[in-house]
Amino acid sequence: MPEAQILSALQPQAPRPFLRKYVFSTDHKVIGVQYYLLGFLAVGIGTILSVLMKLHLAWPQAAVPLLGRLWPLGAPGGVMTPEFYLSLLTLHGTLMIFFVLTTVPQSAFGNYLLPLQIGAREMAFPRLNMLSFWLTLASFMILLSTLFVGDGPPISGWTAYTPLSAVGSIAGPGEGLGQTLWLVSIAVFCVGSLLGALNFIVTTLLLRTRGMMMMRTPLTVWAWFISAILVLLSFAVLLAADSLLLLDHLAGTSFFIPAGLVVSDQLMTQGGGSPLLWQHLFWFFGHPEVYITILPGMSITSQMLSVFSRKPVFGYRATVYAFLAIAAMSFAVWGQHMVASGMNPSLAMSFATLTMVIAVPSAAMTFSWLGTLWRGKIRLTAAMLFAIGFVSLFVTGGLTGLLLAQPPLDLYLHGTYFIVAHFHIVMGAAGVFGIFAATYFWFPKMFGRMMNETLGRIHFWVTFIGVYCTFMPMHFLGLAGEPRRYATLTGARFFAPLQHLQVFISVAAFVTAAGQLLFVLNFLWSLRRGQPAAPNPWDACSLEWTVPSPPPRNNFPGKQPVVYRGAYEYSVPGAPRDYIMQDEPEVTS
Amino acid sequence: MALAVALAITCITLATCGLFVFHPWWFPSPISTLASRIDVQFNLTWIVCGILFAAAQLTLAYFAWHYRGSRSGAQATFSRGNNILEGAWAVTATVLFLGLGWTGYRLWAGFPFQGPAPGAMRVEVWGEQFAWYFRYPGPDGRFGPPHPDLMSDGMGNYLGLDRQHDLASRDDIVTTTLAIPVNRPVTLILRSKDMIHSFFVRELRLNQDLVPGRAIPIHFTATRIGRYKIICSELCGMGHYKMHADLVVMTGRGFQEWLRKKAEQQ
Numbered sequence: 070m071p072e073a074q075i076l077s078a079l080q081p082q083a084p085r086p087f088l089r090k091y092v093f094s095t096d097h098k099v100i101g102v103q104y105y106l107l108g109f110l111a112v113g114i115g116t117i118l119s120v121l122m123k124l125h126l127a128w129p130q131a132a133v134p135l136l137g138r139l140w141p142l143g144a145p146g147g148v149m150t151p152e153f154y155l156s157l158l159t160l161h162g163t164l165m166i167f168f169v170l171t172t173v174p175q176s177a178f179g180n181y182l183l184p185l186q187i188g189a190r191e192m193a194f195p196r197l198n199m200l201s202f203w204l205t206l207a208s209f210m211i212l213l214s215t216l217f218v219g220d221g222p223p224i225s226g227w228t229a230y231t232p233l234s235a236v237g238s239i240a241g242p243g244e245g246l247g248q249t250l251w252l253v254s255i256a257v258f259c260v261g262s263l264l265g266a267l268n269f270i271v272t273t274l275l276l277r278t279r280g281m282m283m284m285r286t287p288l289t290v291w292a293w294f295i296s297a298i299l300v301l302l303s304f305a306v307l308l309a310a311d312s313l314l315l316l317d318h319l320a321g322t323s324f325f326i327p328a329g330l331v332v333s334d335q336l337m338t339q340g341g342g343s344p345l346l347w348q349h350l351f352w353f354f355g356h357p358e359v360y361i362t363i364l365p366g367m368s369i370t371s372q373m374l375s376v377f378s379r380k381p382v383f384g385y386r387a388t389v390y391a392f393l394a395i396a397a398m399s400f401a402v403w404g405q406h407m408v409a410s411g412m413n414p415s416l417a418m419s420f421a422t423l424t425m426v427i428a429v430p431s432a433a434m435t436f437s438w439l440g441t442l443w444r445g446k447i448r449l450t451a452a453m454l455f456a457i458g459f460v461s462l463f464v465t466g467g468l469t470g471l472l473l474a475q476p477p478l479d480l481y482l483h484g485t486y487f488i489v490a491h492f493h494i495v496m497g498a499a500g501v502f503g504i505f506a507a508t509y510f511w512f513p514k515m516f517g518r519m520m521n522e523t524l525g526r527i528h529f530w531v532t533f534i535g536v537y538c539t540f541m542p543m544h545f546l547g548l549a550g551e552p553r554r555y556a557t558l559t560g561a562r563f564f565a566p567l568q569h570l571q572v573f574i575s576v577a578a579f580v581t582a583a584g585q586l587l588f589v590l591n592f593l594w595s596l597r598r599g600q601p602a603a604p605n606p607w608d609a610c611s612l613e614w615t616v617p618s619p620p621p622r623n624n625f626p627g628k629q630p631v632v633y634r635g636a637y638e639y640s641v642p643g644a645p646r647d648y649i650m651q652d653e654p655e656v657t658s
Numbered sequence: 659m660a661l662a663v664a665l666a667i668t669c670i671t672l673a674t675c676g677l678f679v680f681h682p683w684w685f686p687s688p689i690s691t692l693a694s695r696i697d698v699q700f701n702l703t704w705i706v707c708g709i710l711f712a713a714a715q716l717t718l719a720y721f722a723w724h725y726r727g728s729r730s731g732a733q734a735t736f737s738r739g740n741n742i743l744e745g746a747w748a749v750t751a752t753v754l755f756l757g758l759g760w761t762g763y764r765l766w767a768g769f770p771f772q773g774p775a776p777g778a779m780r781v782e783v784w785g786e787q788f789a790w791y792f793r794y795p796g797p798d799g800r801f802g803p804p805h806p807d808l809m810s811d812g813m814g815n816y817l818g819l820d821r822q823h824d825l826a827s828r829d830d831i832v833t834t835t836l837a838i839p840v841n842r843p844v845t846l847i848l849r850s851k852d853m854i855h856s857f858f859v860r861e862l863r864l865n866q867d868l869v870p871g872r873a874i875p876i877h878f879t880a881t882r883i884g885r886y887k888i889i890c891s892e893l894c895g896m897g898h899y900k901m902h903a904d905l906v907v908m909t910g911r912g913f914q915e916w917l918r919k920k921a922e923q924q
Contacts, residue, residue, distance in 0.1 A: 152896035226893050232870060233853045233895060240853065241787075241895040327871025329806040331818070332852040333787065336806050344854055344869055378725070384739035409856060409892075411869045414771060418763055425759040432751040433744060435714060440743075442721040444735035449659045449726070457722055461667055464714045465674075468707045471755065475762035477696050477769075478703065481685075481863045484856055484891030526659070530666075537670050545683040550860035552891045555899040561887045563686070563860070570683060640734040647734065 095195035096622060100202050101181025102515065104172055107206060108504075111168035113589075114213075116582050118161040125149045127568075127575035129557045143221055151556035152242040155224035158554060159243075160212070162227030163251070167258055168209055170500050171358065174365035175300070176205070176265055178507050179293040181515060183269060185613035186287050188278025188630045188652075190623045193271040197264050204261030211254035219246035226554065228355070231325035231347040232332075235317040236339070239332050252315045259308035262300050269297035278612075280632035284389070285651070287611045287636040288382060291389055292368035295396045296361045302400070303357040310350035317342070348410055352403035360399045362496055364392060366459060366503025367434060373456035373506050374438055376609045378445025379647050381637035384437045391430035391437075398427040408479045417476040424474040431467050435460065446640075450607075451525025455506035458533045459499050466495030469544065484554075487547025490540050498536040505532070505588070512592075513606050517618045518599030524591040528584065535581030542570050608648050611636045615652055660726035667719035671712055678704060686861050689882040689907065692769055693863040699765050706758055774877050775843035781836065782847045784817060785855035785868040788897030790888060791816045794831040794917060802827025809851065831920050837906045839913040840883050848874045856892035859905055867892055880907045 091099060124131055130148060137147030144153055184192055192198050215222035220242040225234040229251070238245030273294040277286070313324040321339060325347040328340025375382045382388060404412065404420030438460050447453070469491045473479050482488060505528075512520045551558065551567050558564040558571065605614040612630055613620070630652040638649040688694045726732070774780075782793040782801055789811075795801050802824040809818035819827040838844050848857055850868035857876075858865045866876050890901035908916060 150896075151899055155893070155896060155898075224893075224896060230854055230893065233893070327869075330852055330870055331786075331806050331809045334810050334812060336809070343871070379727075379734040380736065381738050383737065384741070384744050387739065387741065387744045409865050409867050411867050411872055411874045414766070418766060421762070421766075422756070422759055425755040426752065428755050429748055429751045432755075433748050436744060436747045437739070439714070439717055439721060440737075440739060442718070442725060444737070445721075445725045446727040446732045446734040447660065447722065447725050449663065449722075454663070457663060457718065460718055461670070461715060464711065464718075468711050471707055471758065472700075472703050475699065475703065475759065475766075477762055477765045477863075478700055480865045481696065481860070483865055484858065530662075533666065541670075541674055541677075545677065545681070548681075548685055549683045550686065550858070552858065552889055554893045556896075557899050560900050560902050561889060563887065567683060640736045642736055 093199065095191075095199050097180050097184050097192045097195065097198060098515070098620065100198050101177050101179075103202050104180060104205070105177035107202075107209060108169050108173035108177055111164045111172070111209065112501075115161050115164040115169060116585065118157045118164070120579060120582050121149070122154060122157055122161065123575040123578045125154055125556070126558065127572045129559065140216075140221070149556070152224055153221070154556035155226075155554070156222040156243050156247070159224060159226050159251070160216070160222050163212060163255075165497065166227060166358070166362070167255075168205075168212075169504075170362035170496055171262070172205065173504050174369070174500070174507070175293060175296050175361065176201075176262075178289075178365065178369075178511065179269060179296075180265075182511065182613055183272060183290060183293050184276065185616070185620065185624055186290050186611050186636075187273065187276060188281050188612050188625070188632060189272065189276035190625065190629065192268050193276055194268050198268050201261045201265040201268065204257055204264070208254045208258035208261060211250055211257060215243070215247045215250045218250065219243075221247055223248040223251045228351060229314070229347075231314065231317070231344045232327070232330060235314060235325050235347075236330065236332060236337060237318060239335060249315070249318060252311055252318065256308060256311050256315070259304045259311065262304045263308070266297040266300035266304070269293055270301065273297075278629045278632060281651075284386070285632055285635045288368040288371045288385070288388055288392075289365065291392055292364045295392050296364045299357045299361045299364075299396055299399065303354040303361070306350055307354035310347065310354070313350075314347065345407075345410060345412060348407050349403070349412075352406045353400070355406065356403045357396075357399040359492075359496065360395055362500050363503075364395070366500050367463075368392075369503050369507045369510075370438060370456045370459045370463075371434075371441065373452050373510060374441040374460075375637050375639065376510075376607055377448045377450060377453035377456070378442055379448075379639045380441055380445045381635075381639055382437065383440030383443070384433075385635065385637065387433060388437050391433050394430040395427060398423055402427055405474060405479070408476045409483050414476075421474050421476050425471070428467065428471060428474070431463075435464060435467075449526075450509065451520070451522055451529055452506045452509035454526060454529040454533075455502045455509065458529065459502040459506065461533075462494055462499035462502060462536070465541075466491055466499060469494070481550075482547055484552055485547035486543050486551050486553055489553050490543035490547060493540045493543070494536070498540060502532075505529075508592070510607065511613075512595065512599075513602030514613055514618050514620070516596055516599075517602050518595050519602050519606060520595040520599060521591050524587055528587040528591065531584030531587065532581060535577060535584055538577035539574055539581055542574055546570055546574075608646075610638055610648050610650050612651055615650055660723045660728065664719040664723035667715055667722070671715040671719070675708060675712060678708060685863075687882075688863060689861040689880050689884065689886065690863075690878050691881060692878055693861065695765055695768070696863045699762055702761060703758060706754065769877065772877065774845040774875065775879075778843040778845045778877065779838065780845045780847060781838070782849060783836065783857055783868070784849050784851060785857070785890065785894075785901070786811075786816070786851040787853060787895045788890075788901040789816075790834065790836075790890075790901065790903035792833050792836045792903075793817060794833070794920075796829025796831055796921065798826060798829055800826040802830050806851075829921070831917065831924055833920050835904045835906060836888060837908055837913055837916050838880060839910045840880055840907050842910070843877065843879045845875050845877050848876065853894040854892050855890045855894050855901065858889050858891040859886055861886050865891055883907050883909065
């Protein structure tokens with residue numbers, strides 16, 4: 070039985086050396102922190118890349134001397150070439166989507182908190198868990214290595230459409246070795262994610278403590294569980310597609326390469342495949358992927374709104390059904406990304422209808438969040454501010470989705486800055502707000518110290534105003550027809566009046582990026598100098614708040630808890646306090 | 659702090675709605691009847707989304723302020739939810755979203771499924787890294803077969819035409835500008851030599867990928883004379899940003915004259 074093995078592994082042992090305790094550890098809490106630090110690093114690099122991109126878009130002739138010294142080919146004299154811009158764009162997207170938004174909400178917070186929240190002492194497969202992290206780290210290193218090899222990172226975007234990504238270096242700089250390494254990095258990431266997903270699913274199903282029925286678990290447990298199922302099903306497809314593309318790229322096969330291609334006056338010998346096949350496979354992964362990045366954030370928001378309004382989640386069961394509906398339908402809407410692709414236009418209609426329908430559970434969730442705030446007693450901690458910000462941003466981004474869901478409208482907006490605005494608001498802003506809320510909330514539990522609330526609030530204001538100033542105007546660039554993924558916007562006369570909007574967006578982006586230093590400072594400073602944290606500084610109900618901050622190696626000192634109620638028993642009439650912990654057997658009045 | 663949150667969200671909502679109502683940056687004027695109908699659907703969607711946007715954001719702002727814990731006598735009211743309200747909202751949202759989708763569907767059903775109008779003028783559009791070429795079939799009305807092994811930009815044979823051996827190719831006219839007569843139905847047949855490109859003309863509200871290995875038709879009738887930009891809107895390589903051409907809508911006679919001159923230059 071897995072529990073017996075885990076228990077025996079957790080018997081008191083001799084103190085472990087530093088490497089075994091903090092580096093090669095099978096402790097889910099250490100692994101969670103490792104994933105978090107990896108995400109931290111990835112978001113830092115990804116943000117620097119975006120700052121460089123925005124700098125170039127606003128001032129195309131701007132010279133960045135350091136850039137010229139590090140990459141003389143990509144940025145001669147410090148001025149970015151178009152191919153270098155596209156390389157940075159590819160790396161930015163890949164880093165942010167895979168190593169930040171997929172990794173932090175799910176692998177970092179999920180690994181740390183899932184066992185604690187269900188009353189387990191460890192994940193089901195601790196060694197597999199460690200392997201998952203190291204595979205993810207290896208994938209990250211392989212991806213970054215593209216900056217320093219051959220002719221640089223690939224230029225095909227994180228979506229790597231074929232034939233551009235399939236035919237090799239004849240397609241452009243970075244498409245040789247750079248593209249190969251990108252494909253290998255993604256394959257390794259897929260394997261790490263699949264193993265991690267397996268762990269989450271088995272842990273949730275088998276290791277819940279006595280009394281912890283699924284309908285009593287915090288919503289975060291549901292989100293991690295459902296996201297893990299999405300990972301298992303969608304990343305498997307990505308791994309398959311990635312493998313086929315690697316074969317096309319290296320072994321002369323033609324899964325995605327049609328016959329008769331003439332690239333730079335050279336007739337290609339590969340042929341017989343379909344570029345649309347790559348798109349179908351990629352987006353079959355790609356759409357569930359965006360829900361993987363957002364579901365944990367949605368559950369974290371529900372959690373924050375409940376704790377800091379001192380009220381149960383408004384419609385817990387409805388929220389669970391909404392999560393399940395979103396997850397199931399996410400596999401049936403991938404064609405929304407392919408309206409202009411040349412696929413059968415009838416398909417555009419079926420995908421569009423389902424896309425409209427998938428907006429319904431999201432609308433229900435928004436109703437639930439507002440209902441949780443209604444008649445609450447709201448305490449505006451930094452975590453709560455970011456949760457409220459999440460709701461605002463999710464509403465904005467979700468509603469532009471209603472536009473994009475309609476094929477005749479998407480036809481115009483596809484490939485413009487409107488799309489860039491949409492996904493940045495839902496993922497880059499709302500998704501990241503979920504991460505910030507979770508950090509401010511669970512930092513005390515993870516590190517035994519409180520973060521500075523004042524700095525946290527200032528961080529919120531800079532970021533909230535900043536992301537709206539950066540991404541709201543971007544919609545108008547798209548409506549005016551300005552295309553995305555353009556290294557320089559000088560080719561058409563209609564770009565010129567839009568340039569001052571680009572400059573505004575760039576300045577807003579710089580200020581917002583700079584504001585994140587407040588968070589970094591707060592994080593690092595609080596690790597050492599933050600106020601020592603009590604076991605339950607927020608008066609919350611779920612099981613992680615019943616143990617010391619940080620928890621001991623085996624999570625629950627003494628016996629495993631027994632659970633008697635759900636995770637959101639706030640302001641229950643007749644109770645002595647305004648919260649009842651999940652493991653409290655009875656309420657004494 | 660609660661007031662600041664409420665004010666910030668309210669200001670963002672008002673500023674956003676204001677920008678959409680007064681739209682200092684907006685779509686260019688439409689130049690076809692289809693484009694005008696697409697704009698009608700856009701406007702309907704803006705209104706629906708705008709109402710939902712304002713309602714949700716202002717409710718959020720109001721609740722954040724009104725239920726602040728710092729108000730005197732603040733108490734939270736226990737509630738697990740209201741399934742009837744939740745269900746009612748879900749049904750309302752479904753009807754609203756599907757209704758919006760339905761109006762969009764009727765518009766969509768109108769154009770990509772219909773074949774070309776009788777007598778539509780056919781023009782081939784070819785994309786390659788990083789240029790556009792356009793081919794008119796000439797008086798015989800037929801496009802000669804392109805031969806990939808004969809394609810050579812260096813030799814000026816962009817489409818690999820064998821004018822010696824293929825009769826149909828002899829009168830084909832290859833240009834770098836797309837000229838069409840006003841008020842005449844046009845069918846563009848989109849083809850690519852190498853990567854996926856995308857044909858985007860803002861004023862037509864049309865955007866269609868060029869997929870290598872396929873020939874994808876799109877139909878429209880331009881109703882306004884002028885010169886408009888064709889830009890590539892699908893990442894195709896390092897020169898993607900400069901892959902532009904011109905769409906020139908001319909009078910019927912002007913077009914005939916232009917075509918005649920181009921034919922002489924072949």
